[in-house]
Amino acid sequence: MSAAISGAEILVKCLQAENVDTIFGYPGGSVLHIYDELFKQDTIHHVLVRHEQAAVHAADAYSRSSQRVGVALVTSGPGLTNAVTGIATAYYDSIPLVVISGQVPTFYIGQDAFQESDAVGITRPCVKHNFLVKDVKDLAETVKKAFHIARSGRPGPVLIDIPKDVTAHRTEFTYPDTVNIRSYNPVVKGHQGQIKKAAHLLLEAKRPMIYSGGGVILSDAADPLTKLARYLGFPITNTLMGLGAYPATDKQFMGMPGMHGTYEANMAMQHCDVLLAIGARFDDRVIGNPEDFATHPRKIIHIDIDPSSISKRVKVDVPIVGNVPDVLEELMKQLEAIGSKPDAAVAQWWETIADWRGRNSLNYRKNPEKIMPQAVVEKLWEVTKGDAFVTSDVGQHQMFAAQYYKFDKPRRWINSGGLGTMGVGLPYAMGVRYANPGATVACVTGEASIQMCIQELSTCKQYNVPVKIINLNNGYLGMVRQWQEMFYENRYSHSYMSSLPDFMKLAEAYGHVGMRIERPEDVGPALELAFSDKHKNDLVFMDFIIDPTANVFPMVSAGKGLSDMVLAEDHL
């Protein structure tokens, strides 16, 4: 019989048993016992952030850029409430996280104690599940369940709220080998009959289209997806959350669909006769107006692990609930068993697509005097040989990065797609770097977003996290300004920021390298220098002063049909 140990020690041993190597956190009264145990061990590296929101974002990106569960540790009350934006961000993109929050002692709960908050209540709508551990005897099993729930099925963040006295109480420690939750049994294998139906439908298709989303990335199904797409020779689009699942430089790749998708991707989504949707959820930014989308006759096959994603916004003909890689493998087997080639009419479909591609919808206005943001991203792609991890914040720069950085590999594009959280870019870059030591990490951001978590420049200095920040500085909340220009007759209500800091000096104040780039001809050399060996170990903050009038095109206005695109050529 082993000796009784404290709840705090049990928690640390649980994390070690889960092979956690990095946690992002911020100490406070309720978690001091836990921090004391972290002090006494050396297998888990703790990264002290400057704001709890960043701790969760970093853990989130750690997960997005690897296939591991990210872990964050925050204290009770404000620690937890600061973490909520991070938790919600992860929830809306189905990212597996375990967030541990301290809580006031059990005997204080409900008495409005100092730094008390109802963590389980506050986070309930934005977690996959959460726990309040009231007895130290339940702690180890709860942690086991939390990791299991976070990473299985449709992944998501799980919160464990631990009162301070529970971390002090002692009991024997055993970490369960297995976990059995009778109410939670995610489906893995897809329905054979449905998969067979899908296989036949695909082979009969005359105008097929593959539409793959974040679920393909989350389930590590890029390889089986690529294999399937190549076997069929069908056009394929990856959503914002799915970029990199199919190589963007391949000729079958149509670009991203949706509000700022390419002309050819959106037209093919509308005019295909068979749409194979994989790990995607037909959200409003992807299909536009669902009624308009539904007026185009097409058969839809939908593969997703979450039954509630199926027929939620769009009626589908062949639903397949299951784990994407398992279903794709089975689909591939069925296709090979049938043995016949896709319909010859697909060749004509490709001709139609070639015409659409001829519109060159990502063409943009060139300006010899001012730096165009699109050009910066294109140059970034060249300089990093298309092989960097790219994080972004939210806004125009996010769309430019998604459109112009051609992602050939999964888990390289890290952004907040569902919740659309400004401020994630820098903490995301930190998280990526911890999950992928030595990797090239670029954070494409804007002067508004970066200021929402800029305090993390300090964390990057403390731990020497040499990420490269590409700040596309137009002085405006660019996307807000674009909408005000298009829908509010140029009334730029509160979208202009004067009194911006000198970002170069700010970076230097934090101990980093700062650059300010104002002329188009300086873009290439600046990026070359920032990503050169000279700055291998430096965080470089590049402040690109860009054309403030640049807009993101193509654009499908909110509520409009997907074919109703405004193209850049109308604005050249």
Place this chain on the structure above:
Amino acid sequence: MRHIISILLENESGALSRVAGLFSARGYNIQSLTVAPTEDPSLSRITLVTSGTDDIVEQITKQLNKLVDVVKVIDLSEAPHVERELLMIKVRATGKDREEMKRLADIFRGHIIDVTDSAYVVELTGTSNKLDSFIAAIDPALILETVRSGVSGIGRGDRMLKV
């Protein structure tokens, strides 16, 4: 369309609020909700009356199934079932109303479960429609207070909701 959803869930603190929170977060309505432990004290059973199109009710059951604490969900109203609701109504019972209320309770097969000089408490069990009819049959001026349990329901014959 009115639907009766039966939910078996872990009898744990917070489980009910996950169900209630799901309905408010996604804009589904709850007409009535009853909850109590089952013969297995680790499980609670909720009977929930909601309304919506078939698509909405399909989403409701899918979303409920996603909750980790939810063990099983069925739409009771899509197959033969029985449903009952309990009403307790306090009515003024003086003078000639005293006899009239007694007679009305008998007609509806209700029971008078509390008697004072001036009031009765009538207990009535039945479908929601029956309870509505009973209330409608009473002179509103005589109604002092009502309380209803919300609907409980169970499938007929071999149709079970069990672990």
